[in-house]
Amino acid sequence: MLRFADDLSARQRTTALFLEAQALLGLGQRAAARRMLRRVLARDPAHACAADLLSVA
Numbered sequence: 375m376l377r378f379a380d381d382l383s384a385r386q387r388t389t390a391l392f393l394e395a396q397a398l399l400g401l402g403q404r405a406a407a408r409r410m411l412r413r414v415l416a417r418d419p420a421h422a423c424a425a426d427l428l429s430v431a
Contacts, residue, residue, distance in 0.1 A: 388417045392424055399431055407431050 395410035408431050414424040 384417070388414055388421065391417070392421065395424070395427065395431075399427070404431055 391410055391414045395407045395414060398404075398407035398410060408428060411424045411428040411431060414421050415428070418424070
């Protein structure tokens with residue numbers, strides 16, 4: 375039984391975007407990583423890891 379109305383596919387897409395941002399940052403593509411992190415935060419403003427990573431990217 376689900377207690378919360380949560381769109382699992384939307385959450386998975388947000389996670390995938392965050393992982394892509396991490397990969398871009400690892401490849402040295404800082405501008406692209408920052409764009410991707412802003413997309414993550416647009417989808418989930420409370421995404422603490424994306425906010426933290428954006429502050430150092």
